[in-house]
Amino acid sequence: MLERACFDYIMVEDKLSVSEAYGGSSEIYLKQALGMVPKHDPAPLAALMSAATTRLGIVITMSTLGYPPFLLARLSSTLDHISRGRFGWNIVTSAENAAAQNFGFDELPPRELRYDMAHEYMDLVYKLWDSWDRDAIVMDREKGIYADYKKVRPIDFRGKFFKCRGPLNTAPSPQGRPVFVQAGGSPKGRDFAAKHAESIITLADGLEGMKWYRNDIRERAKAHGRNPDDIKVLFLVIPTLAETHEEALAKKERLVSSQAFIEQTLGLISAITDIDFSKFELDSPLPHLTTQGEQGSLDKFQQWGSGKTLRQLIYESSEFESSIELLGTPDSVADRMGEIIEETGGDGFLITTHNQATSRRQVLEVTEGLVPALQRRGLVRTVYEHPTLRETLREF
Ligand SMILES: Cc1cc2nc3c(=O)[nH]c(=O)nc-3n(C[C@H](O)[C@H](O)[C@H](O)COP(=O)(O)O)c2cc1C
Numbered sequence: 001m002l003e004r005a006c007f008d009y010i011m012v013e014d015k016l017s018v019s020e021a022y023g024g025s026s027e028i029y030l031k032q033a034l035g036m037v038p039k040h041d042p043a044p045l046a047a048l049m050s051a052a053t054t055r056l057g058i059v060i061t062m063s064t065l066g067y068p069p070f071l072l073a074r075l076s077s078t079l080d081h082i083s084r085g086r087f088g089w090n091i092v093t094s095a096e097n098a099a100a101q102n103f104g105f106d107e108l109p110p111r112e113l114r115y116d117m118a119h120e121y122m123d124l125v126y127k128l129w130d131s132w133d134r135d136a137i138v139m140d141r142e143k144g145i146y147a148d149y150k151k152v153r154p155i156d157f158r159g160k161f162f163k164c165r166g167p168l169n170t171a172p173s174p175q176g177r178p179v180f181v182q183a184g185g186s187p188k189g190r191d192f193a194a195k196h197a198e199s200i201i202t203l204a205d206g207l208e209g210m211k212w213y214r215n216d217i218r219e220r221a222k223a224h225g226r227n228p229d230d231i232k233v234l235f236l237v238i239p240t241l242a243e244t245h246e247e248a249l250a251k252k253e254r255l256v257s258s259q260a261f262i263e264q265t266l267g268l269i270s271a272i273t274d275i276d277f278s279k280f281e282l283d284s285p286l287p288h289l290t291t292q293g294e295q296g297s298l299d300k301f302q303q304w305g306s307g308k309t310l311r312q313l314i315y316e317s318s319e320f321e322s323s324i325e326l327l328g329t330p331d332s333v334a335d336r337m338g339e340i341i342e343e344t345g346g347d348g349f350l351i352t353t354h355n356q357a358t359s360r361r362q363v364l365e366v367t368e369g370l371v372p373a374l375q376r377r378g379l380v381r382t383v384y385e386h387p388t389l390r391e392t393l394r395e396f
Contacts, residue, residue, distance in 0.1 A: 009057030085174030
């Protein structure tokens with residue numbers, strides 16, 4: 001469905017632990033299949049999705065904390081071959097103690113250190129992907145030569161955190177390396193994204209937040225000697241679509257007034273911030289909270305200084321995973337999306353759904369309702385022009 005609608009890419013999120021953030025227990029997550037439980041390894045899924053599509057970009061999340069660099073470079077190269085140049089990697093550093101403990105750490109390294117490690121990780125994997133010259137493969141049957149061994153070299157990488165001999169033992173993939181996607185929110189995270197990412201996915205706070213974020217990234221990219229136009233910033237949004245504006249409002253109201261929504265919101269925000277929200281009173285304001293996890297999401301949720309109670313915040317949080325409200329008919333939402341991009345100078349949107357409640361119906365509302373409305377306005381493509389994800393992204 002996404003490929004028929006000519007999406008740039010699908011992004012598969014991932015976590016590496018079963019959360020116990022809410023109430024110090026895994027109960028809510030397992031009972032309601034919430035907070036990214038269950039989560040199967042996205043790499044085989046990427047292979048299957050590649051086989052079922054021909055043009056859609058396929059981006060999966062892999063953590064620099066979880067995957068040894070050599071394994072990640074090899075897996076990415078393999079998936080780029082299988083997808084014939086449509087593979088992308090959402091680079092995350094993991095923000096949960098439990099995830100760190102699944103990989104032999106006693107506790108989660110602090111965010112700054114995780115990004116220092118991730119920078120070194122990137123230096124290493126770039127070298128692995130470059131350990132074969134593009135023309136190393138000769139394939140000369142007459143002379144009996146597969147590859148020119150002088151064009152494939154060890155990297156002998158010795159860093160502060162990682163060591164690796166190299167070379168990579170996979171042949172160079174169609175894109176050479178995956179398309180890098182990232183979602184840095186903190187200053188270190190934004191700097192990492194500006195240095196490496198080719199597409200950034202972010203939860204911004206309204207129009208001003210969107211403008212601010214995109215400008216910040218573009219300035220940082222220039223400082224790294226990059227062309228900022230090579231970085232496509234996509235804003236996370238949750239559109240509520242219906243046949244009339246009133247129906248869309250009623251649909252949202254039904255969702256946010258249910259008891260399940262309160263529980264799920266608390267469970268989810270606990271999981272992504274590693275803060276136990278069960279300890280706060282529903283009818284009192286929250287203390288000021290900070291996290292090693294998704295600070296941007298937390299700030300948007302807690303509306304610090306507003307004096308609102310937790311119950312009010314939950315009620316309003318149907319928007320906390322959306323950079324800006326998008327609600328109405330496919331045509332009115334398409335108009336609004338056009339205006340937003342015009343005003344922010346932005347590149348596009350990453351569309352998601354509430355509390356992981358993604359259903360075929362919701363996908364259909366977007367691919368058969370919203371996208372045709374955007375296409376009629378000439379705002380998105382109607383055919384893919386290029387075979388690889390990197391080229392598809394550079395097209396606009
Ligand atoms: C749209 C979006 C998707 C994300 N997906 C994941 C994910 O799948 N797994 C994960 O561990 N972190 C994910 N993150 C967290 C980011 O990688 C990042 O840590 C977060 O935005 C906070 O930024 P910071 O690391 O600079 O503090 C996501 C963030 C956003 C905004």
